[in-house]
Amino acid sequence: MSAETGAAAPAAAERTLRATLLTPGYARLLLLSLLLGIPIAAFCFFFVGLQHQLEHWVWESLPKAVGHDSAPWWWPLPALLLAGLILAPVVTRMPGAGGHVAVHGLSGKPVRPREVPSVVLAALGTLPLGVVLGPEAPLIAVGSGLALLALRRSAAARDPQIVAVVSTAGSTTAISTILGGPLVAAVMVVEAAGLGGTRLVILLLPTLLASAAGSLVFTGFGGWTGLNAGGLTLPTVPPAATLDAGDFLWGVPAAALIAVLASLAHELGLRTERWTKRHTAVRTVACAVAVGVCLTAYALLTGRSPEEAALSGEATLVRLAADPQAWPVAALIALVVCKGLAWGIALGSLRGGPIFPAVLLGAAAALACSGLPGLGTTSALALGVAAATASVTGLPLTSGVLTALLLGKDAYQQMPLIVTASVVAFIVTQLLRREGAKKR
Structure with a gap:
């Protein structure tokens, strides 16, 4: 490849990026991502808050109510049996089967709105009972499904690229609320997508806007409602020493x-x-x-x-x-x-x-x-x-x-x-x- 050709490629990519960013359609996509971040984050906040309240009731309040200072050694046996009985019909009978199987990682596929109820029921019905899994996959699925629900009656729902971007924006909104804010979510999108150049920026901007709005909503709701929505945070760590x-x-x-x-x-x-x-x-x-x-x-x-x-x-x-x-x-x-x-x-x-x-x-x-x-x-x-x-x-x-x-x-x-x-x-x-x- 000649020097002229090598120099022309970045210039062409820059022109393509500028043209895309200035199109009315992309501006509407950014605005939609920002607006979607607020209701999706609000739903996720109450979703995770309810999950933690149920966990507290199952593992702390209920044992004390039946005369134990803490959950006794046998407590997981009936709790997990109940979790299995709740999950079995969800997996076999409901659309979406309660979400994807966790052994395959965090699914990035768009989730249809009709699958969201099974994901919510599976998560709230089993995670508080002691299932050894986290809330991040259900949140990603819920964020994707709710984002696509907003597109259902629009012409954009027939465009696979817009569906993919909006679905990703909804998922990153949800995941940012429990993984330390929009920065982790954005890095995760970049690394998982394996994209570069113009395509990377086009995908990244909506997800950053949506997850930033979602993170702000999560922060505010914690103070307004008094609910504990949890999340992966470490308030205290051992005193650090110099690496050797x-x-x-x-x-x-x-x-x-x-x-x-x-x-x-x-x-x-x-x-x-x-x-x-x-x-x-x-x-x-x-x-x-x-x-x-x-x-x-x-x-x-x-x-x-x-x-x-x-x-x-x-x-x-x-x-x-x-x-x-x-x-x-x-x-x-x-x-x-x-x-x-x-x-x-x-x-x-x-x-x-x-x-x-x-x-x-x-x-x-x-x-x-x-x-x-x-x-x-x-x-x-x-x-x-x-x-x-x-x-x-x-x-x-x-x-x-x-x-x-x-x-x-x-x-x-x-x-x-x-x-x-x-x-x-x-x-x-x-x-x-x-x-x-x-x-x-």
């Missing part, structure tokens, strides 16, 4: 170990999905009960509350980050094993998102290694979150940004380790899954 050779000496193999554990859970999820394709209703209930057995095993092995291993894990992550010393190594190992098994089963049979539980499992596995000479507690927390997120999402850049936002001011010191852990975990995961695909 020991952090990398132990951190790199720890990141690889976390990737191996996540890949084993993923393989369990794939096997579970194949198993539940026949006799789906009965086997869905059986898988839910199996998750309950894993949570009960954690409580029996450690003498701690089964709530620590149940649910999506953000509340346990906050307690773990605030006071890691309160967790014996044996309890951390039991959490990784029992919750990891429960998570693997849930990935292939129940409904929800894969990220939140993975973050807790990664942090717990890394903190279990923090007693090794030279590996600091904050470094272990940082690499655990980064490695687990990269392994589960397959998005190393997104995992680095998310981890940095979680750690706040302490992220600056840990950034080299965060990036290294993300890359190591991503590579190990890709190698393991490729080998697994060859064997199958």
Whole structure:
């Protein structure tokens, strides 16, 4: 390619971008994305707020009402049985089957409005009962479905490109509300789409506007209503220390170990999905009960509350980050094993998102290694979150940004380790899954 041709390509791309940005249709698309961000975020706020209220009632208020200080060891068994009984007819009879199966990651496909009720019912009917999955996948589906609902009666609904952009804007609005704001959502869109140049900017601007509006609504509603909508945040982390050779000496193999554990859970999820394709209703209930057995095993092995291993894990992550010393190594190992098994089963049979539980499992596995000479507690927390997120999402850049936002001011010191852990975990995961695909 000649120098003239090489210089002309960026100029042509710039002209194309400018022409697209100045078209009335694209201006309307940006305005629509901004306006959609507000009602979608409002719906998601009350959706997540209700989920947390139900979790509080199931795992704290109800045990106290029947005479227990906290949820007893056997509590997950009836709770997960009920979750399975609620989910089975949703999966087998309702449009959308309650959402996509979590073992396949975060689906980016547009969700039809008629599928949204099954997603909402599956999430609110099962996640508060202790299903070891997060709210992020249901929120993405709800955001997409509500955004497309706004287009249903317009001519734009017949344009596949507009449908794709509006659906993505709705999804990023929803996901930004619980992943630290529009920045993480935007980075996730960029990395997951694998786009570049003009197409990237055209897709990114609507999603940024929609998610920014959604993040603002979420922030305001928390103060106005008094509801706790949760989200993946760490108010307190251990005091940070300067990185040294020991952090990398132990951190790199720890990141690889976390990737191996996540890949084993993923393989369990794939096997579970194949198993539940026949006799789906009965086997869905059986898988839910199996998750309950894993949570009960954690409580029996450690003498701690089964709530620590149940649910999506953000509340346990906050307690773990605030006071890691309160967790014996044996309890951390039991959490990784029992919750990891429960998570693997849930990935292939129940409904929800894969990220939140993975973050807790990664942090717990890394903190279990923090007693090794030279590996600091904050470094272990940082690499655990980064490695687990990269392994589960397959998005190393997104995992680095998310981890940095979680750690706040302490992220600056840990950034080299965060990036290294993300890359190591991503590579190990890709190698393991490729080998697994060859064997199958």
